[in-house]
Amino acid sequence: MPLALLALAAGAFGVGTTEFVAMGILPDVAAGFGVSIPAAGYIISSYAVGVVVGAPLLTALGARLDRKILLLALLALFTLGNLATALAPTFEFLIAARVITALPHGTFFGVGAVVAAALVAPHRRAQAVSLVMAGLTVANIVGVPAGTWAAQALGWRTTFVFIALMGLVSLAVVALLVPRQPAQPGASAVQELGALRRGQVWLALLVGAVGFGGMFASYSYISPMLTEITGLAEAVVPVVLAIYGVGMTVGMLVGGWAADRALLPTIYGALTMIAVVLLALAALLTYPWFAVALVFLTGVAGSSLVPALQMRLMNTAHDAPSLAAALNHSALNFANALGAWLGGVVIAAGFGLTAPSLLGAGLAVLGLIVALYSGLVERRGVRPAQTAPPATSPAHLPA
Structure with missing residues (x-):
């Protein structure tokens, strides 16, 4: 399998970590802003809203872009969203930052799947897509426990700083390893x-x-x-x-x-x-x-x-x-x-x-x-x- 698939999986790992780590740090977020646990749960539902809205919106807006450029732009937005989450001065700002962080989620996986499928022979397309998606599942094994530990030991803001750093690493490896892939003519x-x-x-x-x-x-x-x-x-x-x-x-x-x-x-x-x-x-x-x-x-x-x-x-x-x-x-x-x-x-x-x-x-x-x-x-x-x-x-x- 091409190394580009591992680069895409690295991005999937970061996206999966920021989505699922919220479940493990709710008490820390609630304590930090003085809100109840159910209220803190809005950081989960707001992320889901961002995914639902962002997938069709950003995919349509980026239809004419080279797919590699689009992936890099999505990872940049993801990184900035996590940094904004880490620096959120109010709970309302935090909710808005979570929505922004989630906007590139669906488009990243959608465009990433198309890019992955084009990198391999037709009879291996689903395997290529599953390798990229595996980054999302590995996040539940490694990223989420590590992020939860960081929140407990160093504060929940540290968790999102680390995830923002993951975003920078993903930007670098995608820029280095994923080949240019022009949009389909007439897209x-x-x-x-x-x-x-x-x-x-x-x-x-x-x-x-x-x-x-x-x-x-x-x-x-x-x-x-x-x-x-x-x-x-x-x-x-x-x-x-x-x-x-x-x-x-x-x-x-x-x-x-x-x-x-x-x-x-x-x-x-x-x-x-x-x-x-x-x-x-x-x-x-x-x-x-x-x-x-x-x-x-x-x-x-x-x-x-x-x-x-x-x-x-x-x-x-x-x-x-x-x-x-x-x-x-x-x-x-x-x-x-x-x-x-x-x-x-x-x-x-x-x-x-x-x-x-x-x-x-x-x-x-x-x-x-x-x-x-x-x-x-x-x-x-x-x-x-x-x-x-x-x-x-x-x-x-x-x-």
Whole structure:
């Protein structure tokens, strides 16, 4: 694999760290600004808003730029956003800085996926994309624990200073190792937004929003599940979460390998695995070893879906792959919010801490139904209502 893929993975590592480290430093941020823990949680939701807004906006605005230049601009904005977060004088400024930091998230992964796919042979595109995305999962194993430790030992602002330094390192390695990649001839914001006229793009986004939401419905409440049902000590929970991160990394790489061989079957298999694993988790949470093993498999199942969905979107978007790939991350952040909210609803309704896993299995099945419908439409050559006519030439990724 080209070294450029490792440079892109380094950027993904920094982006993943700044997204997920917020969960580990909420008490420090709350204490620093004198706000409640729930109020401090706005640094998480504000980041999700930034991802959802920034993905289509920045991808469309950067459609005509050389992709390497666009990646460097996105990393520069990411770095400045983290520096502003570290220096935030008020809580309101902090929230605004988090939104700014999140704006390049979806576009970085979307454009990075297109660049990665163009660097390798066609039969290895999904593997290349999964290697870049693996930087996001490794962040959960290394970056998030390190950032949490830094916040506890040196103050939460230090965490974001370190992440800003990661951004500078990523800028340097992308500038050094990633080759120039001109935008597709005739590319424009209108062309990129044209991907949204294709029914298959919306079906793929719906698969991610619903199916991946099933995983988040369960994982959002994994800590209380492990302590209150499994009976693990709180000190053990971070170790289990690191095991989940390892599972995510394994799933990302395996999912990329499988997607290169059979794209739609990989999506079907990942969604089926999510449903089965979550059902097993709900049934076996009282057995510690089974619970830990199933947390690992939850990470494998969920992450194996991501590169396959990324490739599905890039293929179905035809001549506008960057926006479709970027919107995948908007869909996944929507899945995060949807799953966490629905999981909280069933807990608040009195169904207990196993209910989110059962709900998550149901959402995964719904995602599978949407994916099967998408595949059926493709096989029959039938367009869903109100979609653009299919391309007259085979889909391909521009170099």
